Amino acid sequence: SVSVKLYSRSAFSLRSVYRFARRVKVDAWPVFHAPNNILPRGISTRTVLTVHDVMPLESTANITRNPAQRLVMHWFYRKFVPDSVRRADHVITNSRATREALCRFVPEAQGKMTVIYNGTDPDFRPLDPGEALRRTRSIEPDGRGLVLTIGNGSPHKNHYRAVEAYMQAFGERDDMRFVLVRRFLRWDRPLDALLRRPDVRRRVILTPFLPKETLHALVCRARIFFFPSWVEGFGLPILEAMACRTPVVTSNASALAEVAGDAALQADPFDVEALAAALRRADEDKALRAELITRGVERVRAFSWETATRQTLEVYRAVAEGRNPAL
Numbered sequence: 001s002v003s004v005k006l007y008s009r010s011a012f013s014l015r016s017v018y019r020f021a022r023r024v025k026v027d028a029w030p031v032f033h034a035p036n037n038i039l040p041r042g043i044s045t046r047t048v049l050t051v052h053d054v055m056p057l058e059s060t061a062n063i064t065r066n067p068a069q070r071l072v073m074h075w076f077y078r079k080f081v082p083d084s085v086r087r088a089d090h091v092i093t094n095s096r097a098t099r100e101a102l103c104r105f106v107p108e109a110q111g112k113m114t115v116i117y118n119g120t121d122p123d124f125r126p127l128d129p130g131e132a133l134r135r136t137r138s139i140e141p142d143g144r145g146l147v148l149t150i151g152n153g154s155p156h157k158n159h160y161r162a163v164e165a166y167m168q169a170f171g172e173r174d175d176m177r178f179v180l181v182r183r184f185l186r187w188d189r190p191l192d193a194l195l196r197r198p199d200v201r202r203r204v205i206l207t208p209f210l211p212k213e214t215l216h217a218l219v220c221r222a223r224i225f226f227f228p229s230w231v232e233g234f235g236l237p238i239l240e241a242m243a244c245r246t247p248v249v250t251s252n253a254s255a256l257a258e259v260a261g262d263a264a265l266q267a268d269p270f271d272v273e274a275l276a277a278a279l280r281r282a283d284e285d286k287a288l289r290a291e292l293i294t295r296g297v298e299r300v301r302a303f304s305w306e307t308a309t310r311q312t313l314e315v316y317r318a319v320a321e322g323r324n325p326a327l
Contacts, residue, residue, distance in 0.1 A: 002316075003029065011036040017080060018042070030320040033312075039084035046319050049088035053233025053255075054101045055156055057081055062156040062231055066187045085109045090319050092312070094118050094234045095255035114315055114325050117234075117259075119305030123212070124240040127220040135217035140177050140205060147279065148222035148246075150181040150215070150237055151229070153188060158228045158251070158269050160191045163204060165228070165275035170283075171203060178204045179218065220244045224282045227256065230269040235259045239303055242296030247289050249278045259303075263295035 005024045009016045011034070021042030026032045033048040034040065055062040056077040060070040085091055085106045091113045093099040103110050127135075133143060140146060147166055151157040159180060166178040194200060210218070219225060225241035231254040238248050238260055248264035250256045257266055265282055267274040281288060311325075318325040 011038045012076065016040055031316050033316070034084070034088075037084070038080055039088050041087075046089045046322075047087070048090050048092060048315055048319055049084055050092045050094070051081070051085065051098060051102055052094060053098055053231075054081070054105060055231050055233070057105050058101065058231065063154050064187070065155055065189070082106045088112070090114065090315055090325065092116050092315060095258055097255035097258050098233050112324065114311070116308050116311045116315075117303050118236055119308050120236070120239045120243055120300055120303050124216055124219065124243045126245045127217055129221070132217045132221040135214060136221050139179060139207060139214075139218065144174075145176045145223040145283075146218070146221060147176065147178045147224045147226050148181070148218055148241075149178070149226045149228075150183075151227070152183045155188070156229055156231050158230050160188075160194060161269065161272050161275060162226060162228050163191070163194055163200060164272045165279060166226070167200060167203065168272060168276035169279040171199060176203075176223075176283075179222070180204060180206050181208070181210055181215065181218070182206065183209045216244070219246055222246050224249055224279060226279065227251070228267070228269045228275055229256060230254070232256050238264060239300050243300045245293045245297065247282045247292040248296065249275070249282050261295075261299055263292060263299035265292065 005026060007016065007020055007024055017038060017040055020040035026043060027045045029045055031046050031048060032043050035050045037051050039047055039049045056073055060073045063073060064070055082105055085102065086109065091109055093102060093113060093115055094117060096115055099113050099115055149159065149162045159182065163178065163180065170176040195204060195206060219241050225238065225246045225248045227235065227238050227248065227250045229251055233255055235256045238250050238256065241248050242263060248260065250260050250264045250266055251269040252266035253269055260266060265278045267278040315325045
């Protein structure tokens with residue numbers, strides 16, 4: 001059987017590292033699974049750790065532009081993520097890219113890691129175009145074509161270059177708009193300055209967190225889903241867009257290239273001209289658009305929560321029996 005223990009503190013805190021084992025008793029269970037990058041100390045039973053990404057280990061500049069936050073995050077991640085990986089009996093990553101990146105920091109862990117891909121949200125499916133428009137009129141009321149980018153405000157999401165690439169590709173077209181959905185806004189003076197430019201303000205719609213129903217409709221309505229992060233641990237939003245039959249332009253780096261395969265147009269996330277060219281191709285080439293939609297629907301089938309669940313249970317059984325999972 002599986003038991004879920006809820007603990008109100010963030011996994012990324014000293015309290016969780018040092019107090020969790022005293023507050024939540026798990027040692028009577030054969031396996032404890034820490035699902036979010038950090039394994040609490042003081043747990044004597046066998047352990048499984050999921051590492052979703054190593055972006056803060058590679059550079060805290062991936063996560064924040066704030067110098068004070070960078071110092072704190074650098075210390076915390078460098079101290080506790082490699083330590084957690086070394087102490088865990090087995091480690092799950094959700095992409096080969098994350099596994100390979102993690103091995104650069106903890107090479108001795110290579111023999112105890114399993115890749116288990118995320119599944120996709122079944123609620124993300126095609127909507128009738130009229131319904132998608134109705135649900136998103138509060139964002140853009142006039143039925144223009146939309147290029148959609150979503151994500152938190154961290155630098156690695158590459159929103160500055162996303163806006164630049166959109167303006168280079170479609171900045172002169174009044175029938176197109178760029179919608180940028182930014183959750184968890186962070187200190188980003190360069191992007192703030194870019195968004196204040198008069199030509200950008202006329203073409204770019206900036207919105208914060210949206211309800212899931214609205215976001216789903218926006219993905220369905222978008223002419224292009226644009227996700228140009230320079231690093232990711234997985235990249236679930238591109239699969240959600242594919243499930244909605246929306247053509248995807250994404251990065252050729254990190255886990256995004258691995259997850260997208262040949263079902264998306266890929267470009268160098270640091271090359272604004274290449275990103276803009278990919279956007280224009282996804283808009284203008286009708287045959288390519290149809291091919292991307294077909295490939296995307298097929299690609300999504302490779303990522304199933306049912307498969308992920310079966311594989312995770314096999315990891316639990318193997319760890320409980322003191323063997324390596326046969327995956």
